[in-house]
Amino acid sequence: MTITPLIVGQFEVRLLDKTNPKELEDVQRMRYQEIVLEYNKDNLNEKGTDYSPYDQYCDHIIAIDKETNEIVGTYRVMQKHHVEPLGGFLTEEEYDITALKQSPYPILELGRAVVKKEYRGSIVLKLIWKFLLQYVEANQIRFLFGTASFHGTDPTVYQNGLAFLYHNFLIDNEYCPKAIGETSGPMNRLGLAEVDPQKALEEIPPLIKGYLAMGAKVGNGYFVDIPFNSVDVFIFLDLLNFNETFVKRLIK
Numbered sequence: 001m002t003i004t005p006l007i008v009g010q011f012e013v014r015l016l017d018k019t020n021p022k023e024l025e026d027v028q029r030m031r032y033q034e035i036v037l038e039y040n041k042d043n044l045n046e047k048g049t050d051y052s053p054y055d056q057y058c059d060h061i062i063a064i065d066k067e068t069n070e071i072v073g074t075y076r077v078m079q080k081h082h083v084e085p086l087g088g089f090l091t092e093e094e095y096d097i098t099a100l101k102q103s104p105y106p107i108l109e110l111g112r113a114v115v116k117k118e119y120r121g122s123i124v125l126k127l128i129w130k131f132l133l134q135y136v137e138a139n140q141i142r143f144l145f146g147t148a149s150f151h152g153t154d155p156t157v158y159q160n161g162l163a164f165l166y167h168n169f170l171i172d173n174e175y176c177p178k179a180i181g182e183t184s185g186p187m188n189r190l191g192l193a194e195v196d197p198q199k200a201l202e203e204i205p206p207l208i209k210g211y212l213a214m215g216a217k218v219g220n221g222y223f224v225d226i227p228f229n230s231v232d233v234f235i236f237l238d239l240l241n242f243n244e245t246f247v248k249r250l251i252k
Contacts, residue, residue, distance in 0.1 A: 006127055032048055035050065050112070054078065054082075057085060073124045076113075077110060080107065090111060093181075095223070096178050107141065107145065108136065143239070152230070160203055161201075163188050163191075170217060171217040177219040184222065186222075215238075216237045
């Protein structure tokens, strides 16, 4: 599958060249610096890379600053055929997505989204999303899913935000997954009337707010990822019901 690279100003967004090992190594090194250490500074390794066995099978969207020839943003995307050699999606370590996998529609897992800190106020993320939507269209994807994180491992710190998500954005169809494992728990520790909306909005991270603005919904329950130092929630976007006006404004 070939998707034309997106070139705007000094930036080029395209799929990672799987014949070039250095590009994947650069992506893994950037993820280590910008995701792993940002969430948990003690999560060190000798190679200084965020290695994952999924990386060699899936597709990676990368953004390159042509002035420096440096990869400054990335998004990992995985279809069903990508994960067959590994037995399942990464999200399945935290959520039961059996119903979603059995749906008759093409699905796509999103993960390892990162933009280098000095580029986060630029157009890089918008360009990555614009290319992602081209990728989705080319592959006729309907459902996008993955996890998004709150910083830290204490869900009680985010009880307003988690309950707000549960009561207002819970997936309302048969594809709603449930968090699994010993570190999972309920998002609705507060009832709807008990939620402080202002505190909830302060607690919910910007990335999750962005997903919600696109029309995303959340799964049932949170999962505490102790090594990563995060509280994760399941994110689900049905491209037949997404906020087309917001997305067009995002990527124009």
